[in-house]
Amino acid sequence: MQLAGKYVLHAAPPKVWAALMNPDTLAHIVPGISRLEKTGDHTFNSILDIKLGPVSGSFTGNLQLDDLQEPNAFTLKAQQNSKIGNANAAVKINLSPIGDSDTEIAFDGDVKISGMLASLGQRVMGGVSNTLTKQFFSNLEKELAKTSAS
Template sequence: MQMNDSQRIAAPRDKVWEALNDPEVLKAAIPGCEELIKHSATELEAKVKLKVGPVKATFGGKVTLKDLDPPNGYTIEGEGSGGVAGFARGGAKVRLEEDGLEATILHYDVDAKVGGKLAQLGARLIDSTAKRLAGEFFTAFGEQVAPAAAKEEAGDALPDASAAAEKKGWLGGLFGGKKQEADADKTSEPAQ
């Protein structure tokens, strides 16, 4: 499976780099992560519980960071086993690009292989699950790195929703009121 994408994070590149190397931030952002232990600057160990289609498993694995180029990026290589569910191994090249002074574009290229029951599920299910998990990771990672920006984006969405509700209420009142008046006229008219 191969996947590449990029994500804009509302934080300076140095802050994003720090977060990418902070096990607590990563643990909070990785979907299903139960444990993330940093053994050294380049070695981590993780325990992640995932559901891929009908297969649920807890994966334990080791992750190695290579080609470190602070604050520009690195390469991640890892391998994990989920017992009878199967295994996953692969790597990702992560590159950080400044987007102005207060934002960073995080680019990633992933190449992974799965085996066991996971491989039997089919490429479409695995690809769609991987994309969903990547989306969940970046949403949570962005909230960890730039919580104020995430709240502002959520706050920006609220006025639009409330304005739409007000408009709907106003239109509903306008049209609902006329209908109620017409219904009242019908009931007050004497039967002929």
């Protein structure tokens, strides 16, 4: 499944970059995340609880931030396993400045899913991913607002 979209955040790229690279922030803003454990400079183990229409499951696996070009771009790689199916994603993320204080985040990638996730959840995958991405960015927005207020 293709995963692509754009989102505008009210903060400059370096600030957005810092937030995205901070495991504590990520643990707050990733929807459904119940555990995020740093295993290397840019690798994490994670547990995510996600509901996809008729199927829901707890995904365990790893996240990796790759091809880091601070503060412009990186690739998020995820290998997540669950009883309802496995997901394998590679998403390229670009940060471009808009004026002085805003950033446009563009993401584009591919998610491969298998098992029940594919056979039962595929129909709602698009919708659920949209909701989750929106949630992620609105959480990120709130997080950025908090840090600028403090």
